[in-house]
Amino acid sequence: MNQKGPIIIGEYHTIPENLPADGQLRLIFQPIDMTSYWRRCGLTANFVAGFYSYCYEASESKANSLSTIINELLENASKFSKARQGRINVELKQYGNLLRIDVLNVASKTLRDSFELFVNKLQSGNVEEMYFSTLEAKEDGETKSGLGLLMILKDYPVRFGYSFHEIDVDTHEITVRAIINVEEI
Numbered sequence: 001m002n003q004k005g006p007i008i009i010g011e012y013h014t015i016p017e018n019l020p021a022d023g024q025l026r027l028i029f030q031p032i033d034m035t036s037y038w039r040r041c042g043l044t045a046n047f048v049a050g051f052y053s054y055c056y057e058a059s060e061s062k063a064n065s066l067s068t069i070i071n072e073l074l075e076n077a078s079k080f081s082k083a084r085q086g087r088i089n090v091e092l093k094q095y096g097n098l099l100r101i102d103v104l105n106v107a108s109k110t111l112r113d114s115f116e117l118f119v120n121k122l123q124s125g126n127v128e129e130m131y132f133s134t135l136e137a138k139e140d141g142e143t144k145s146g147l148g149l150l151m152i153l154k155d156y157p158v159r160f161g162y163s164f165h166e167i168d169v170d171t172h173e174i175t176v177r178a179i180i181n182v183e184e185i
Helices: 031-036 039-056 060-079 109-124 127-139 147-155
Strands: 007-010 023-029 088-095 098-107 158-168 171-181
Touching: 007 109, 023 031, 023 039, 031 039, 031 060, 039 060, 039 088, 060 088, 060 098, 060 147, 060 171, 098 109, 109 127, 109 147, 109 158, 109 171, 127 147, 147 158
Parallel strands: none
Antiparallel strands: 007 158, 023 088, 088 098, 098 171, 158 171
16 A cells, blocks of 8 residues: 555645534445436535535525535546445535535546646636636537536635545545635625
């Protein structure tokens, strides 16, 4: 087993790990559960958004925004995971008006490298330009575009952090951390 620490990119440590949460919810899936029955991503996102909307006295539009963000994160983790050998862990922690969403999936080295390259481009690029150029590329048949993540960054005030951890040569854990001030969505 590789003992190297994870590679951290973005705003991963915005909320200290040892800060006690006001509330917490964890879900674990196999990617095959979501990709075989694609609607499960939306149903899960709606459940989680509804669960947290009570905490924030959120309007229907806030609950819909939260559901959209969670749905995109679940879909990406499902699409880019090892289908049967992997797992998807979703952990939500509430800190007052902040909601931290961690979505961990297990991916191959190829998918990890591709996503890490994309994330590094996000850090230094113009999200609007990347979004529209990705839309054009998608029309040309590109399927692994990152369009969902770009849409979240373009349309919602979400801060992202990413962790890439090598388990073995072709098994990598990727955590996408979204931090949302629910009052702002």
